[in-house]
Amino acid sequence: MELTARKKQILKVVTERYIDAAEPVGSKFIAQAMGGNLSSATIRNELADLTELGYLEQPHTSAGRVPSPKGYRLYVNELMERRSVSDQEAAAINEALGGKMQELDSVIAQAGQMVSSIVSYPAYAAAVGKGGVTVRRFDLLPVDAGSFIAVVMTADSRVKSRLLRTDLPVEAEQLSALANLLNTHFTGVEPEGMGEKLMALTGQLPPELFMPLSLAVEYAGEVMDQSAKSQVFAAGQTQLLLQPEFQDPGRANELMRLLTDQKAELPVLDENTPMQILIGPENVNEALKDASVVVASYDIGENMRGLIGVVGPTRMDYAAVAARLSYFAESLTKMFGKSNQLPPKEEDKS
Amino acid sequence: MELTARKKQILKVVTERYIDAAEPVGSKFIAQAMGGNLSSATIRNELADLTELGYLEQPHTSAGRVPSPKGYRLYVNELMERRSVSDQEAAAINEALGGKMQELDSVIAQAGQMVSSIVSYPAYAAAVGKGGVTVRRFDLLPVDAGSFIAVVMTADSRVKSRLLRTDLPVEAEQLSALANLLNTHFTGVEPEGMGEKLMALTGQLPPELFMPLSLAVEYAGEVMDQSAKSQVFAAGQTQLLLQPEFQDPGRANELMRLLTDQKAELPVLDENTPMQILIGPENVNEALKDASVVVASYDIGENMRGLIGVVGPTRMDYAAVAARLSYFAESLTKMFGKSNQLPPKEEDKS
DNA sequence: CTTTAGCACTCCTTTCCCTCGAGTGCTAAA
């Protein structure tokens, strides 16, 4: 049972007006907004139908109408005009992206902040790997008798390093032998397999080399864990407090907590979907049940995707957010495409 | 003009009651709290004096009294019972500290989070170096023709690394020659001196080596910048929203913003002061004018101090926060003292 | 001189009630 064109137009007017003004929309306003050819009474009949059908809601009997989640959904799917960003907005985004982007983590964190400031809602960002992470290469650099630097390069070309200390002194030659050992046995191995490998080598080593070896392996495990865990960075949480629906501190608090919590599980995007809009109850997460989320993804190298989401009230300006977010994501994809900061692994190159 | 003992006791009762109940304190309550030996009328006389002297304030004529900043100051300086943490609290802190602490930055960020959860107010953490940061050592590891890894170890024993790409291929031997060059000319140099040094070397190098050299130097500059800038990590911002004084979203917003802003300038501690309490208008920062901050510091190695601060309403529970924070800071100092993760530089060792 | 009982007074908070107005739903006519 498709809605008539007129009903749809009314729904569109209601939704956009409500997004704009944050107050229930009355029949009189709608009649006017639709050109004044119809009387408010006619509109009221239509509104009654739309309410009956579940697209609109009434805060109380004598108030205007407000879109229900179902109404927003229809709006987003069919009614919303797919805006593209204005030249100004594009310029602003390009400028934001102009700065140099270096370590992957800080790129992601920055992306979150930029998006948040561009759309005026809180945003979160993360990177998800397509496959398991493994180490591509180890280096051990002697520092002094009791310490050395472990450098680990993962398959996705992140480089991490740490100073490690041993109880017993280790010679430089021994270190390079250890590095060889690591490169032979521990590259391309998933984190789970490492403990086993380590065990297997225990017997074959002079005892003073076991500690540095296990330290290095442990560190590698940590690095892989971190890469795999795809840390979520949130930004602009305070933007929420400016929205009228979050003036009630109780409500704001819940969402703020979600956004500030490091381990929060924020909506993730299916692979191959460029962008997704989750409205109110469509969210799995309890705290998001009466909020909306717009998520987009972009490509980072060949084995990873970046994820960037915007959180707002269900009343959020979907058209504007979607336009800016997708422009932003596309820009990022392009940027990574020609970037020389995070090259794909050599093996994958043509 | 010292206050009489009785006036002080009254101020103490008022302050503690107000901290506890968040409502103005009346003479009747005080009379009772002081043992019931005095009538509320007597107390009222004293209250009038204390108000006259500026230690107390009256929200309006017919309300009870509330401590003024000056009153809080006296309370903190003289009246507050220096609590030590309870066994339970100590246990909680020790447990929080039990996890492994690795990279300095994440230790600091975690410390902020822990403190925030321990004291139930937002907290921030940073590390400040005592002197300028310089690079202690460079390593360049060949990866493939067009890229190499730069490993930089700073004087304060932080190790950072990044994958760098060059336009022209560079041989492994050339890289190690470059590393030597870097170690000879760029160690112990302040960031400002680097550009100059780089210039001086330009002529003496085969042109294909200039790019990798300048990339490495640039990276070293970034690392030093980062270390010197002492990034501030904030945590637990949402705790603010639970405080009755921040139910007004406008007020909360300002402070939240301060705490969420990466570049925020939060109170820093003088060297050699173990802990400091800044009450309301004592804060330089405009947004903190009607909030209070408790800051403590702890030692990290020999050339750095960690800073950890708690932000709350002026009505915050100074005794509890101060006790927990100083216990926490002391624990951290101990931890770093015997830690083998971030050793002081060898040259400094006995 | 200090303390206290007594009491009028202030001013916030809560409650109740009233009005106002926006908006509705329904009916009956065009």
Next chain:
DNA sequence: TTTAGCACTCGAGGGAAAGGAGTGCTAAAG
């Protein structure tokens, strides 16, 4: 199908009144 008309609903806003916590002052008692 559309529209005018109208009664009705319900929240928002605005006093007015009641209640109550707390004060400041006075005058007497210790």
